[in-house]
Amino acid sequence: MDIEKVNSMDFGEFVDVFGNVIERCPLIAAAVWSQRPFSDLEDLKKHFFAFIDALPQSGQEGILRCHPDLAGSELRRGTLTAESQREQSGAGLTTLDADERLRLAELNAQYRARFDFPFVLAARFSDRAAVSRELARRLLCRSAQELRTALGEVKKIGSLRLADLLRADPAKL
Numbered sequence: 024m025d026i027e028k029v030n031s032m033d034f035g036e037f038v039d040v041f042g043n044v045i046e047r048c049p050l051i052a053a054a055v056w057s058q059r060p061f062s063d064l065e066d067l068k069k070h071f072f073a074f075i076d077a078l079p080q081s082g083q084e085g086i087l088r089c090h091p092d093l094a095g096s097e098l099r100r101g102t103l104t105a106e107s108q109r110e111q112s113g114a115g116l117t118t119l120d121a122d123e124r125l126r127l128a129e130l131n132a133q134y135r136a137r138f139d140f141p142f143v144l145a146a147r148f149s150d151r152a153a154v155s156r157e158l159a160r161r162l163l164c165r166s167a168q169e170l171r172t173a174l175g176e177v178k179k180i181g182s183l184r185l186a187d188l189l190r191a192d193p194a195k196l
């Protein structure tokens with residue numbers, strides 16, 4: 024898909040196509056559509072991220088809360104979005120043994136109790152061992168720093184999803 028195609032989309036089509044660039048936050052795509060035309064893919068990505076950066080802290084935490092836990096109950100129930108399902112299975116989170124699942128569930132619960140939002144990590148840059156390690160490490164971080172880290176991960180996930188949609192090299196996005 025090239026940028027002319029993106030710029031030619033009406034509101035409904037744009038939100039259908041880009042509505043899950045940020046997990047379960049189609050409002051962001053709805054807002055970004057108003058900023059068209061986009062000069063290139065980089066420009067499109069900047070608009071998504073600028074929206075996130077301009078939100079008050081409550082809105083940024085709200086975005087994090089739209090993310091399903093990694094290896095959590097939604098994965099077990101099969102209610103993940105298609106994108107999240109792909110990302111979590113690519114990181115090996117669909118084939119954890121019982122001990123690994125329990126450990127992740129405990130760490131996810133501790134993280135949520137400490138920060139009041141779920142642990143978010145771009146699973147496609149990770150694997151099952153690294154997810155637990157990173158969760159345990161980030162549990163010890165300060166809240167303000169952790170919010171910044173988590174939003175950085177949201178942006179990595181969004182960049183990869185945009186790259187998929189536009190079949191672009193993520194390094195150039």
Ligand SMILES: NC(=O)N[C@H]1NC(=O)NC1=O
Pocket residue numbers: 046090091092093106107110111141142143144145146147180
């Ligand atoms: N909790 C969390 O990080 N979830 C996300 N990460 C990812 O790569 N896909 C998701 O849904």
